[in-house]
Amino acid sequence: MLTIHGEKKRLCDGIARRDFLKIGALGVGGLSLANLLAAEAAAGTVGKSHKAVIMVYMCGAPSHQDMYDLKMNAPAEIRGEFKPIDTAVPGIQICEHLPLLARNMDKLIPIRSMVGSPNGNHDSFICYTGRSANNQPPGGWPALGSVTAKLLGTTDPSVPAFVGLSPKAGHPPYGSPGLPGFLGPALSAFRPSGEGKADMTLEGISHERLNDRRSLLGSLDRIRRDMDGSGLMTGLDSFQQQAFGLLTSSRIVDALDLSKEDPKLRARYGQGDSKNFGDGAPRNLEHFLMARRLVEAGCRVVTLNFGRWDFHSDNFNGLKTTHLPQFDQGLSALVEDLHERGLDKDVAVVAWGEFGRTPTINKDAGRDHWPQVGGALLAGGGWRRGQVIGATDRLGGVATDRPVHFGEVLASLYRHLGIEVENVKLHDLTGRPQYLVDGGHRPLPELG
DSSP, rough: OOOOOSOOOOOOOOOBBOOOOOOGGGTTTOHHHHHHHGGGEEEEEEEESOOEEEEEEETTTOOOOGGTTTTTTTTTHHOOOOOOOOSSTTOOEEEOOOHHHHHEEEEEEEEEEEOOOSSOOOOOOOHSSSSSSSSSOOOOOOOOOHHHHHOOSSSSSTTTTEEEEEOOOOOOOOOOOOGGGOOOOOOOOOOOHHHHHHHOOOTTHHHHHHHHHHHHOOOOOHHHHOOOOSTTTHHHHHHHHHHHHHHSSSHHHHHHHHHOOOOOHHHHHHEEEEEEESSEEEEEEHHHHHHHHHHHTTOOOOEEEEEEOOEEEEEEEHIIIIIIIHHHHHHHHHHHHHHHOOOOTTTEEEOOOOEEEEESSSSTSSSEEETEEEEEEEEETOOOOOBOOOOOOOOOSSSEEEEHHHHHHHHHHHHTTTTTTTTTTTEEETTEESSSSSSTOOOOOGGG
């Protein structure tokens, strides 16, 4: 934040020095909002249709065998205490603590055979990129949201292409919205749940007063440009103009204002808990509603971070008392809402964590890390719904039918957005062309 104080006297351009400038990251100390909007300059052809993705990152990795892949014929030390219930699709059963999702199974696609997690370390990277964090090119692999912002740009200059509803977390990967990697910080997620929200507040400054501050910033930037011999300031003015445009537009601010929603719909989503769960993320159900409002306003990719599913102890109490019922309420409300608004073909949803959990319950009634196989839940996207993809063995420890790699799901999300991964490359910091996903992964044919 930039605050400029001074004596009450006029400068040559008519701006009072006593005036203070406080418009977030648009100040001299940094230009994160303008940098975000600079993505438009590097964008390809902006699509006329507005396809979008909402990704729910379930921090810490949920236990697949306690949600969508219950193993009732396994021994007690593997089976656990939860029972399966029937769903809206005959033959598909899920956990008894997910009754709302069960009711909406005709709108969902459980994947029971997620593979590709490189190790048992907690890292959201695989969810956002479909890749291992090992052996990255200089700058690192970029996340889905940053790639989309780069290739498609914004649907409207006042609406960021990529928004992350992510907290500051004790374990940083739990608070990541997905990183821009070698695409650079200009293509980072806009984070209204964090510092970005303050950047959008004029704090009583009228548009006329903002124009005065625009003039002051212009003067300061001319000084910086004169001092800059590297050429990095070239083109800054156009990005700054867009940043001011975002500040003076009501579109994104309105999308973040949940008070504009019908109270009955807000009640259907619920509130959850806005505080971080341990070193993880909040169980903030209002983020599901905010995600829908953001894609409706024109955002292309919205990521949200939910809970802390790393139950090495007391797994079943932790799931049934907090995480499962709240996840059930928030995600089912989002899916129903998208269908009721006719957005189910335009908006794709994925909810997942970085790996699965051990088949065997440990001595502390918990499940440990299990990168061999996990689960995911898809919705929307105009996809063929009401089906299950993949299967595991009797113990839930190995994928026995149709292993699905994270990269295949990312490729499916890109295709939904209108980006064919086999035809598109981006250049890393060395100038080397890179595919969007590796390993030859292609979109899931099961989705249609």
